[in-house]
Amino acid sequence: MAERERDPARTRRTVLDAAARLVASKGAGVSIDAIAREAGVSKGGVLHHFQSRDGLILAVAEDLLEQFHQAVQAAVEPTDRAEGRLLRGYVRASFNEVFEEASPAEQVALVAAVVKVPGVAEVMRKDKTRWQAYFADDGLDPQRVTLILRATDGAAIAGLYEGGHTHTELAQTRDLLLALTRETGPMH
């Protein structure tokens, strides 16, 4: 433990991951003590990095949004120069997350829990504005972008509403949405 706390960036990462896991499974009411135990870090170590429980939850939210930006960038094909390249990265990254998730219920519970913490909704609104600016430069009609984004979010949550989903169904929906990013005008 002492070893781990000598590397601040690594301690921070360990605490953020532990907090996200615990909030997903137990809700936003989880204590600093429980998070410290899960991370294998002292309570003092957690508070050194994040000041308060709400400060830590806010950092978890910012970290999840940032991780998703990075996942989208990683999912954009380097050789893809056509309109809609960013949206294709977004669709691929979103479905990758769903494929990897053990439980869509826990992911949604995580978001539902953190959004109540002061500052989180504001961070989410800023992130939405950031995505809008990026998509404005992606070359597709805004109506098409909105529909594909909404359908992507809906496909990610469908497994929760429908009592599970098969890999085949998900992959079909993903490929359908990717195909729709290949046209640029409004969808009809």
Added chain:
Amino acid sequence: MAERERDPARTRRTVLDAAARLVASKGAGVSIDAIAREAGVSKGGVLHHFQSRDGLILAVAEDLLEQFHQAVQAAVEPTDRAEGRLLRGYVRASFNEVFEEASPAEQVALVAAVVKVPGVAEVMRKDKTRWQAYFADDGLDPQRVTLILRATDGAAIAGLYEGGHTHTELAQTRDLLLALTRETGPMH
């Protein structure tokens, strides 16, 4: 209280509504005692109707699905005889729910909580099959139906991911989706 318990259908309704409210705000771990208190019904009265806590949560899930079927039927315009009439009802009913919700986080937390209870996922899968059968008779290409359903679910959850949404944004997305139910072939 005694008065209320003389009307079994009304007691059942009161308990289901109280259970849905409590599970949404406090999670699936909520006790029969707490639900009985919230409903203003004796614990014996609750157990008379639902046998067990899990039995009650399963009944809440079945009731929510049934209420949504009724809301969709009510949102189908009686004079609408064109292809896609059921899907238009579905889109309208879904957005009505979002407009009426105090908190999308609580609605999603409710689903995430109940889906862990034995039997609920199975009930949801059967309900999905029921919708598929209905939409097969609605006259639209299945690809179009899937996209519009996914985008509708995504729009309902977007307020959670984006730190809130305005009535104007929601109404625009609803009207866009309704317009897309007016064509019958695959979307492109």
